[in-house]
Amino acid sequence: MVQFSKRVPADGTDAVGAILAAAADPSVISFAGGLPAPELFPVxxxxxxxxxxxxxxxxxxxxxxxxxxxxxxxxxxxxxxxxxxxxxxxxxxxxxxxxxxxxxxxxxxxxxxxxxxxxxxxxxxxxxxxxxxxxxxxxxxxxxxxxxxxxxxxxxxxxxxxxxxxxxxxxxxxxxxxxxxxxxxxxxxxxxxxxxxxxxxxxxxxxxxxxxxxxxxxxxxxxxxxxxxxxxxxxxxxxxxxxxxxxxxxxxxxxxxxxxxxxxxxxxxxxxxxxxxxxxxxNDINKHVDQISALYGKRKDLMIEGMKKYFPEGVKYTNPEGGMFLWVKVPGVTDTVELFKKCLKEKVAFVPGDPFFAGKPEPGTFRLNYSNMQEDKIEEGLKRLGKALSDAVNENK
Ligand SMILES: Cc1ncc(COP(=O)(O)O)c(C=O)c1O
Structure with a gap:
């Protein structure tokens, strides 16, 4: 028998790996990843x-x-x-x-x-x-x-x-x-x-x-x-x-x-x-960083616009001044992984909040990435997500 050390995670505990794999289906609009925009790599x-x-x-x-x-x-x-x-x-x-x-x-x-x-x-x-x-x-x-x-x-x-x-x-x-x-x-x-x-x-x-x-x-x-x-x-x-x-x-x-x-x-x-x-x-690194910031800022603004338009009332989200992620909280949802599965059926993905918590996870929370999301996909992705969230909120009423 292979005897691993205590440090090796048990089978089936790589929840995020499983989520990213499911979200990799090309028909899914995935806000799950965390990658920088490759089009701005200074090749x-x-x-x-x-x-x-x-x-x-x-x-x-x-x-x-x-x-x-x-x-x-x-x-x-x-x-x-x-x-x-x-x-x-x-x-x-x-x-x-x-x-x-x-x-x-x-x-x-x-x-x-x-x-x-x-x-x-x-x-x-x-x-x-x-x-x-x-x-x-x-x-x-x-x-x-x-x-x-x-x-x-x-x-x-x-x-x-x-x-x-x-x-x-x-x-x-x-x-x-x-x-x-x-x-x-x-x-x-x-x-x-x-x-x-x-x-x-x-x-x-x-x-x-x-x-x-x-x-x-x-x-x-x-x-x-x-x-x-x-x-x-x-x-x-x-x-x-x-x-x-x-x-x-x-x-x-x-x-x-x-x-x-x-x-x-x-x-x-x-x-x-x-x-x-x-x-x-x-090169002027600051000029390059400004280009990255401008693109991510544009994408974040589109996210906020789309969430305002498509998310059901009561859903809360952060509005970051920088970086690559924002955080959503859907009231009334108790099982975020179940919510993820519903969203996947609508062909849209995020990372459920649970694995980010050291203590008790806050239900109905998830992370959205926008740095690596093409502008033309943001609205469609949020439309799908909005529908799945509305269904979930209605079910929980
Ligand atoms: C908060 C935080 N720390 C550290 C890292 C690791 O980054 P890297 O190893 O690419 O420098 C990441 C990567 O996404 C991160 O989000």
Whole structure:
């Protein structure tokens, strides 16, 4: 008999995998995925950047490299986080990772022993839940309101769970809700982390993709006591296929994460790292990010228009100022997976809310993605979804 470790999920527990597979039917209009718009990948510019890398750093790009990452890329990251997020850092604060997903895993390895408590805003990024679950974490669920993580509830949780090891939070355009934490809460999170001596992992893959409102500095920008680890990625502003992310924090912590990375994959792809350095030298990244934000903003507006037009009364949804997702709540629905099946019959799909919750799932909630949805399909998709939701709401009356 094959004897897997405790970390391996039991058969049939990959609910999201099953949903994405069902939604992959080409006749289904799927708001379920979470992909960036491929039409905006800068293919020609990247080809030119890669050519330059082969001309100028070919042997370095093909050789083994440092576990921390290419110095030039780490320098570029420190410059960018200062400009965009108000974070002061030096190159020794930064480690490049194989996607920011790897940061989730390395932080789990570094901080979580079986039974350790991890605070999460509920709902949250389901892969983070999967990773920390695999390290044996016990989740402490902290509720959100319209502005994301509730800091009053966070303080309560910290008082009640003095041994909690980590708070994981997605501060901008959260996956799955699209919510953004306002600046006063960010300051408070940094303050509470110091007061209760808990490590915060601030995950910010979407912060650059803002199409409305004012930019808010990272929680990390208010961290004067080295309690915040900040992570981000090139996946949403350049290309997820490159698998390039990073983590920024106290060099003492970064050193430990580096040791753990060595035993995972030695280092991140050298060619991808050099290609991004060269892309930044040859192109205006902010102009590219503006194009992405404009397209996603247009798609989000079409979503809001369509939901207003087709959703039955009483259905609530977030209206994000950036990012790739919004969050819907259908009152009266108790079984969201059943609702998903009904929608699939109407040839439209979403990701049910349940797997995003560490605590008790809120029934009738689901996530919709718009970044990878062609404009001409949005209205038809929402029309189908509206019909399925109206049927469900009527059945529950
Ligand atoms: C909140 C959040 N964190 C981390 C990631 C991982 O991204 P990547 O590994 O591509 O950097 C994602 C991907 O969608 C995400 O939504």
């Amino acid at each position: 020609a510019e990247m080809k030119k950047a890669v050519d330059t890398v082969f001309d100028e750093h070919g042997r370095e790009a093909m050789q083994y490299g440092a576990s921390r990452g290419v110095t030039e890329l780490r320098e570029l990251i420190t410059k960018r986080v200062k400009e965009r997020e108000g974070i002061d850092s030096k190159v020794e604060n930064v480690m490049v990772t194989t996607g920011s997903e790897q940061v989730l895993d390395l932080v789990g390895k570094a901080f979580i022993d079986e039974g350790d408590e991890v605070l999460v805003e509920d709902p949250t990024y389901l892969c983070a839940l999967d990773v920390y679950r695999s390290y044996g974490a016990k989740f402490v669920s902290v509720p959100q309101d319209d502005q994301g993580l509730r800091v009053d509830a966070l303080e309560e949780a910290l008082k009640n769970h003095p041994k909690a090891k980590l708070l994981y939070t997605v501060s901008n355009f959260q996956n799955p809700t699209g919510k953004t934490m306002p600046v006063d809460r960010r300051k408070k999170v940094a303050e509470l982390a110091a007061k209760y001596d808990v490590m915060v992992l601030e995950d910010n893959p979407y912060g650059d993709i803002r199409f409305e409102g004012e930019h808010v500095p990272a929680i990390k920008a208010f961290d004067t006591t080295d309690h915040v680890l900040y992570m981000s990625t090139f996946s949403k502003i350049l290309a997820p296929g490159f698998r390039l992310g990073w983590v920024l924090g106290d060099p003492k912590v970064i050193d430990k994460l580096t040791v753990l990375k060595q035993s995972t994959d030695l280092h991140t792809d050298q060619l991808a790292q050099w290609a991004v350095v060269e892309f930044f030298a040859q």
